[in-house]
Amino acid sequence: MKKTSLSILLLASLVGFAAAQSGSGGDGPGESNVTAYWTDYNATHNNWDFNASHVSCARILGRKPLEWRKKYGWTGFCGSVGPQGDAACGLCLRVTNYIDNETKAEEKVRIVDACGGAGALELDFETAFMPIDIDGNGNSTGHLNVDYNFMDCDDSDELENTLLVSSL
Ligand SMILES: *[C@@H]1O[C@H](CO)[C@@H](O)[C@H](O)[C@H]1NC(C)=O
Numbered sequence: 001m002k003k004t005s006l007s008i009l010l011l012a013s014l015v016g017f018a019a020a021q022s023g024s025g026g027d028g029p030g031e032s033n034v035t036a037y038w039t040d041y042n043a044t045h046n047n048w049d050f051n052a053s054h055v056s057c058a059r060i061l062g063r064k065p066l067e068w069r070k071k072y073g074w075t076g077f078c079g080s081v082g083p084q085g086d087a088a089c090g091l092c093l094r095v096t097n098y099i100d101n102e103t104k105a106e107e108k109v110r111i112v113d114a115c116g117g118a119g120a121l122e123l124d125f126e127t128a129f130m131p132i133d134i135d136g137n138g139n140s141t142g143h144l145n146v147d148y149n150f151m152d153c154d155d156s157d158e159l160e161n162t163l164l165v166s167s168l
């Protein structure tokens with residue numbers, strides 16, 4: 001019974017999430033059941049500053065407003081599907097952690113870094129790993145098995161940001 005209500009709660013928030021995503025024309029490329037490790041970008045501690053967190057996308061992303069930088073949790077990306085390396089900087093992924101047959105936890109994250117290549121993703125511990133590690137299994141094993149798909153970031157302020165960056 002407890003499990004059921006948890007699932008319903010999660011599904012309800014997932015439906016809200018899905019509704020917010022609709023209109024972006026469906027999912028982009030992705031992979032299933034890849035390994036996501038955690039890393040510590042200290043995003044919140046560093047006020048979501050790309051330079052302070054030493055992420056490889058810092059130069060490419062330039063001066064984005066705080067609202068943009070903190071809109072989604074951060075991830076390093078080294079999956080084998082979709083844009084690679086610098087071309088992936090700033091793009092968004094939907095990451096899904098399947099807990100069991102009835103429950104999944106889903107989030108949207110932004111690519112801010114490359115990673116070592118051992119897994120497909122390195123999720124920022126606080127802003128991207130813990131939020132979907134709802135059964136604590138990832139924290140105890142050090143990784144999650146997840147699906148990812150490229151998604152629209154819904155950055156309505158993208159044009160302004162681009163103009164701001166190109167004027168530097
Ligand atoms: C996902 O991959 C792991 C090994 O990396 C495997 O043990 C597990 O069975 C896979 N899960 C699914 C649903 O395929």
Ligand SMILES: *[C@@H]1O[C@H](CO)[C@@H](O)[C@H](O)[C@H]1NC(C)=O
Nearest residue numbers: 040041042045046052053054
């Ligand atoms: C994050 O903060 C911890 C201490 O709180 C520090 O040891 C670590 O080097 C920091 N990492 C980054 C990437 O800033």
Ligand SMILES: *[C@@H]1O[C@H](CO)[C@@H](O)[C@H](O)[C@H]1NC(C)=O
Nearest residue numbers: 049050051058059062063064
């Ligand atoms: C990050 O560092 C680069 C190069 O050192 C600099 O041009 C840029 O202005 C810095 N960005 C921020 C937000 O401080």
Ligand SMILES: *[C@@H]1O[C@H](CO)[C@@H](O)[C@H](O)[C@H]1NC(C)=O
Nearest residue numbers: 003098099100101102103104
């Ligand atoms: C999950 O679904 C698979 C395939 O339908 C089934 O073999 C497995 O027993 C199910 N696991 C649980 C915990 O219900």
Ligand SMILES: *[C@@H]1O[C@H](CO)[C@@H](O)[C@H](O)[C@H]1NC(C)=O
Nearest residue numbers: 130133136138139140141142
């Ligand atoms: C994660 O696991 C460590 C032990 O490996 C534990 O000390 C810590 O409290 C856990 N963190 C959370 C948020 O569960």
